[in-house]
Amino acid sequence: MSLRRLAIWPTLPLNTYFRKxxxxxxxxxxxxxxxxxxxxxxxxxxxxxxxxxxxxxxxxxxxxxxxxxxxxxxxxxxxxxxxxxxxxxxxxxxxxxxxxxxxxxxxxxxxxxxxxxxxxxxxxxxxxxxxxxxxxxxxxxxxxxxxxxxxxxxxxxxxxxxxxxxxxxxxxxxxTSPPSLPQVPAKLGWWKVFKRHFNWVAAHRGELGAIHLWVSPIIRWWKVKRYKPHAEFNLDDPNTPPTKLTLSLLPKLLSEETFEIRRKNYQYLLDQISEWVPMPFRKLTEGACPFAFPVQMDNPTAFLEKLRKKGVMGLLFWINPHPSLPVESFPQSKKFREKMLALPVHQELNQSELDQIIHAVKTSI
Ligand SMILES: Cc1ncc(COP(=O)(O)O)c(C=O)c1O
Structure with a gap:
């Protein structure tokens, strides 16, 4: 089986090192x-x-x-x-x-x-x-x-x-009053770079995407087992510098085209599947640089599972608020949290991958 795996996080092309x-x-x-x-x-x-x-x-x-x-x-x-x-x-x-x-x-x-x-x-x-x-x-x-x-x-x-x-x-x-720079030595960041490269290959090579699809339930099971509520909000050491690979790769990735490509991808998805997009995001407003493509569903978890089987890794982001929030006192925020999920729209997606997302959404409703 061959299935390209498309996630909301931008991937890292293998040729990045050779770019100016x-x-x-x-x-x-x-x-x-x-x-x-x-x-x-x-x-x-x-x-x-x-x-x-x-x-x-x-x-x-x-x-x-x-x-x-x-x-x-x-x-x-x-x-x-x-x-x-x-x-x-x-x-x-x-x-x-x-x-x-x-x-x-x-x-x-x-x-x-x-x-x-x-x-x-x-x-x-x-x-x-x-x-x-x-x-x-x-x-x-x-x-x-x-x-x-x-x-x-x-x-x-x-x-x-x-x-x-x-x-x-x-x-x-x-x-207006910039903080001092972190003074501790930076890590290299190779493991995260490896994962971003892996995701790039899995998005282009269906064989790898399919393997990942079979392995990911095991990874998820492992994560759920070790899940610590709210650990994702940890500040860690506030004096942590960015990794060395972040600082060396970023200048090679920056491009004026990023803004245009993200907007073009967003508009392409919008033209085909706008009826499931929450109202505030149904128009690509001037100046927006979309981070993800939002979709609103009454049963987002079941929908996400169907998408996953079609290689599209959507995300029910922000489902858990900070524990200090009295959730019930803020009904509109609660609604967005529970129903809005995000799909990929980043600049590394090509035409056929966008079509894969559209097909996955239309056949999973
Ligand atoms: C709106 C917003 N602010 C701040 C943050 C914190 O970013 P980081 O995870 O890099 O600390 C996030 C992370 O997702 C975010 O979505």
Missing amino acids: PADQTPFPLNQEGCRIFSLARQAIWNASKSMGLQENDVILTPAYHHGSEVEALLQAGLKIKYYDINENLEPDPEELESLITEEVKAFYLIHYLGFPQNATFWKTWCEKHQLIFIEDAAQAFLAHFQGQPLGSFGQMGIFCLYKTYGIPDGGAVIC
């Missing part, structure tokens, strides 16, 4: 104050400190979040006040205003799946309320709003470089 470094470096990597850590959560922790946020300062944070960013803020000594998002994944200014007290010092905004929030509005809103504006563009590297890069509107912008390119790690931050 990019001529142009995108925001925020072209800024002197940009700092790169191993993970974005470590960048958040370090920047919260360097920006002068004090112990017990309160930060308005979305109930719809990954969890690791919340953990980083808590570990930095901050207090969290959650807000819900509306059906367009936007915060509601009235709800936010009702939450503001003297202790509230910052507002945390997430640009979901690479789609821009109205950053200009929120910048002005934060100025009016004298709040530090933190823009989480972890899923939105290369995206922009009204021609300006996401992450450049606030006093702090956060990015996950490895979500856009097949590198082992890399969480970047740009902020």
